[in-house]
Amino acid sequence: MKKEREAGYGSTGINLDSISLNRRTFMLGAAASAAGLYISSFVPSAFAASSGHLEILGWEGETGDAELADWRKQRGITVRSSYASNQDDITARLAGSDPVQLDLTMYALGYETIYQEMGLLKAIDTSKVPNYSAENTIPLFYKGSRWYWDGKQWGIPLLWGMNTIVYNPKKVKKPTEYKDLLDPKLKGRLTFVDDGTSNWSLIAIIAGYGDKFPNLTRAEFDDAFEKLKPYRDQCRVFAASSGDAVSLLVSGEVDAVFSASANTPSETKKRGVVTELSVPKEGAALWCDALFIPKTAKDIPLALEFINKTLEADTQAKMATTMFSGVVNSKAVPLLPEELRNTFDYANLDSFFEKSKLYGQPPLSSDKYVTYAEWIDQWANFKGSF
Template sequence: MKKLFFTLLLLAVSSSAFAGDLILYNWSEYMPREVLEQFTKETGIKVKEVTYDSNEAMFTKIKMVKDHGYDLVVPSTDFVIRMSAEGLLLPLDKSKLPNFSNLDKRFIDRDFDKGNKYSVPYFWGSSGIAVNTDFVPLNKVKSIKDLLDPALKGRILLLNDLRGVFAIALKANGYSVNDRDPEHVKAAYEFLQKLLPSVKVFDSDSPKQAMLSNEAMVGQLWNGEAYVANQENPSIKYVYPQEGYSLWMDHLAIPRGARNIEEAHKFINFILRPDVAAKIASELGYSSPNAEAVKLLPEKMRKNPISYPDDEILARGEFEVGLGDATPMYEKYWLKLKTAE
């Protein structure tokens, strides 16, 4: 009981410390500092950024902080579904988002949030496999099952992300990344158990660092992390596994308890401006859903398959959606896997 009291007290203190500022609750390394500074310079609105390393951590915090918490969050698709269903997101006022029209129609008005009532696409991308070819020949890692090679024991990085990790295990067994069949999910868990001795680290804060420091030789990375790693070390290559891979989309949303709703809309509209969205995409390497922003990107980036795969590669990918009533089953296996580290 005392522990809960002090946790809530800490949350209240930390929240009040940001009073008067727009509070952005975001993934680590997912918003360039200069973009936040530019927004403040143009609007006079200060932005305080607090970070998390998983959708699950963000979801738990939003549920705990019911009032005067955060003004903006960046959930992935399955958590947009989950949070809107539980009343944790506020409806958006589209009249305050004129730059919404810049978004590629492929990424809006999708089934998980018809009419984009609660969410605005921020980035989309993939979860693939990065290989440091200074240590591991590229032809040795074409398949997810190649990760089970004894030569890679203790040399692999996995994302600290339930959906991303289970996606590779499900694909390895020929199943959908959104599979809800208990036997299929169990088989995915058993695959991950076999892989676990080869895993050096789970990381979602800045997973590219383990590759750049040579702590891991092969790693599951989001494509933006792989893009930046490849720019720093061209020997780090990005592989789309032959069995298939997961595609994801992250979104800007306003959570329950936001106190700066007007300012949150101004920030979202600012991020949707083509020049701003292009600046963010250029620095972070993720795939932008902003059609007008993509036109402003250098041709070298627009044609880079890490950020913008061609139609043939895209056809092998599968977007993650909500797991519905299968969510507790996945969470149970994820906990068992992580506690066995």
């Protein structure tokens, strides 16, 4: 089980012992110093002196531990944040006959369907979340089908981002479509990152099944991985993490990454190597994390107030800078560092979202389509081929 640390009056609650180099923790660690993230071991002595308490389980860097410290102090409340390493951690805490008491937690794209079927979600009264409005919110993230159905709001999108091609412009011409990565000059100079779910939609797209993902038949699934083989043949090494991808680019062992975190160029730049992002015509792999109130919540009014605070422009800008991610509140965009604004190309979001979609996850069980577990197994086979 993950260690927990209470985030009260000024504590970030970041558990250094639990950091693993996945997409979220890579971006958190890389951007923390630049964002002025303060890491403290201070823990308030007791909940009794507070006027409210929240139990939150979420992604490290996205629970407002540093950004909302002043608000917690002013309101006299305490928040205990614990951190999930993956979505299964959250599911395990909420499923079964003896679920853990949580006031707020998060789901990634595609899990809304699973959690709906499991009955884990409470409807959100958006009148208590005024910062989530058509006026404030980037249109794609306002009452979209990933968060709103049956006339009710079930999740509130918090942050979003992308994984896409990263390349060394001194060695490689800018790829404008994925097949450009098959250039013979890139033989042995390409790599993949072990971030399966960020690659799956792209695997379907390059095989011509982007309009069907995540619901692929067995024949389509097999064909997609068959069509991935030429890209595999361009690779000599496999990047076990986002950090490994940065190291491979910096050392010159590779000149391009099939799909990497958006902050990869800023990380290679710190080490003296210029790399760039390219969003090809097929689009990037998008992620979006949403807050939701689980069935075990105790203090729903305070949870709603917390959600509203995370959507304030200033809070959004600080969180996005820490996580090198995109904001959902359009009023936060002018508050972002120039590099971050340019990376997510806010001036042209409509065209960006036309080709980059918010895909869900493969079904947990199905008689017709390849399941999530089968994608996991095949991705493991792909990794094992290196």
